[in-house]
Amino acid sequence: MSGKSQSDSFTLDLELVRQAIGHNSDVHFREFNIGRTDTRAALIFVEGLSDKELIEKHILKSLMASFPDSLNQSQFLINGNVSKEFVINNILSISEIVEVCTIADLIPKVLAGSTALFIEGYSNALLLSTTKGKTRSIEEPVSEALIRGPRVGFTESLSDNTALLRRHGENESLTLIKFQVGKRARKELVVAYLNDVANTELVEEVKKRIGKIDIDDVPESGYVEQLIEDNYLSPFPQVQSTERPDRVIAALMEGRVAVLLDGTPFALIVPVTFSMLLQSPEDYYERWIPSTLIRLLRFGAALISLLLPALYISFISFHPGLIPTKLVISIVHTREGVPFPALIEALIMEIAIEILREAGVRLPKPIGPAMGIVGGLIIGEAAVQAGIVSPVLVIVVAVTAISSFAIPQYNAGLALRILRFAAMFSSAVFGLYGVVLFFILLCSHLVKLKSFGVPYASPAVPYRLNDWKDFMLRMPLMMMKRRPKMMHTKDPLRKG
Known part of the structure; x- marks a missing residue:
């Protein structure tokens, strides 16, 4: 033998x-x-x-x-x-x-x-077959909490995760294809899709990229995400990660493909668009009017998180004449005695907030949130009283941080946090023109970016009116009878 x-x-x-x-x-x-x-x-x-x-x-x-x-x-x-x-x-x-x-x-x-x-x-x-493994019980996902929706999340067991997909409902078209990844430490990986919905070329492309994975060990699905994405130089995630089976099933129903890896509760969904990262499964569990308003609020929060500190720097340093007179007098009064220019002032507070945020994540759960809140209050108050920063900037940084928490996907918020610093430097050099130039360059990058052949900015670019029913707005369910046109699915209708 x-x-x-x-x-x-x-x-x-x-x-x-x-x-x-x-x-x-x-x-x-x-x-x-x-x-x-x-x-x-x-x-x-x-x-x-x-x-x-x-x-x-x-x-x-x-x-x-x-x-x-x-x-x-x-x-x-x-x-x-x-x-x-x-x-x-x-x-x-x-x-x-x-x-x-x-x-x-x-x-x-x-x-x-x-x-x-x-x-x-x-x-x-x-x-x-005598495998016996101690696995974590099925619990509510920690990273994607909902007020209304299933309290079920993936676990580290691949068999449990595939069973959760099967338990969603009787569906003979749900196809699970198994792969082995890792050269030295081999792990099982499953590609899931609906064979009568998903585009055949998309499925084959996913299989091809997974087949090319050549690495000793794949400890987490983040490795798979980085090895199969289109553009590793882009700050934006081109693969969506989720702990929620209902989100995966909803994606499969749209013609997307899911990737599940043994040993991690995070499944991957491809292809992804930027608008998907600002959507929550709860948008579909509530009525369309509140869901639409909340979704619009998230898009606004994303813009605030990205541009608010840069706008503050540009207005204070270059364009104070664009600020209403009473407001500019108030700001000038609060900035008396501040020894730093607006850029350095904003960098001090932004870096302090980022350090506090990271410390709050790494500390034990009982003291992490308390440390973040108390630390932020103490540092902000002390910085104002010491004359290092102005009170208006503390408000700007606080609103920016809170807005970033409104983004459902952590990695999408992380991308905007990185780009926020680029926007701040651009505004410090060119003022409001720098902010506009930065935003144009960012939009051009989003338009060029693709995820498994699907435009990242879709359905905005290229423009598809039918797909706008589930873009910034969430129209009534009876009006969303077609699957996203960008997916080129075998069955374009959600209902027969």
């Missing part, structure tokens, strides 16, 4: 496996005789990953039990050894049994929790 040639020697096969993984203390070899015959057999399993109770009750006990006296030896013996087919069909009460012929195929499965069964007289081994 070696990788080079098959061997009928029971002892040699066991020795080959011992040389490969026998030095591990958690790998167990159990040799015994089948029934009351002279046929030798051996089980190989990993402690902690394999279900020991299942092995003892349904494999060892069954194999070592005496055969009924009514059985004729010709029914279970071939060339003096117990028939492999008899063992599979009459003894083992295991749901999944796979025959393997090489050590290279056997060892990864054993180390993943399966049990290998060697039977004397046969060159191939049997892999028995």
Whole structure:
């Protein structure tokens, strides 16, 4: 059974496996005789990953039990050894049994929790499904909290996650294709799509990019995201990550493709547009009027998060004449004694807020939020009293930080936080013209950017009127009978 040639020697096969993984203390070899015959057999399993109770009750006990006296030896013996087919069909009460012929195929499965069964007289081994893993219970997603909606989130178990997709509803078109990723530490990855909805070219492109992943280990879906995205130089995420099965199902219904990796609760959705990153599943669970207003509020919050500090710098440093007279007098009065120009003043506060935000995330949960709030208040008040920054800037930075929290996707908010500093430097050099120039360059980048062939700025560019029903507005459900035109789906209608 070696990788080079098959061997009928029971002892040699066991020795080959011992040389490969026998030095591990958690790998167990159990040799015994089948029934009351002279046929030798051996089980190989990993402690902690394999279900020991299942092995003892349904494999060892069954194999070592005496055969009924009514059985004729010709029914279970071939060339003096117990028939492999008899063992599979009459003894083992295991749901999944796979025959393997090489050590290279056997060892990864054993180390993943399966049990290998060697039977004397046969060159191939049997892999028995005995995997037992301790997994986290299904809980509400932490990163995507909703007021109204399912309280179910993915876990670190791939089988649990695929089962959550299946449990959404009876759907024979839901297709799950399994891949192996990682050269040294192999993991299972699943590509999910609806085969009667998703565009065939999109599915093949996803499979192609996943097949090109060449890396030792894939510990989290973030690795997959970075290896399959279109433009790694762009600050914008071109793959959407989510912990919510309902978001994944909704994306599949639109003709998109999902990628699930074993060991992480975050699934990936492709292709993605920028507008998707400002949408929440709750938009569809509430009525269309409040959902539309909240969605418009998010787009406004995204603009504030991106441009407000830059606008403050440009107006204070270059265009105070554009500010109403009473307001500019008030601002000038509050800035008396501040030794820094507007850019340095804004950078001090923005960097302080970013440090506080990062510290709040990394600290233990009981003290993280409290530290962030108290730290922000103390630093802001102390900075104003010390004359380092003006009170107006504290308000600007606070509104900017709060606006960034209104963005549903963390990585989208992160991209805007990075670009905010670029906008600030641009405004400090060219004033309001710099802000406008920065915004034009940003829009041109968004227009050029694509995610798996779909324009990132769609449906704004290229303009598709039908898709605007679920863009900045969320129209009534009875008006959204068509799937997004940008997806080029096989079935364009949501309802038959």
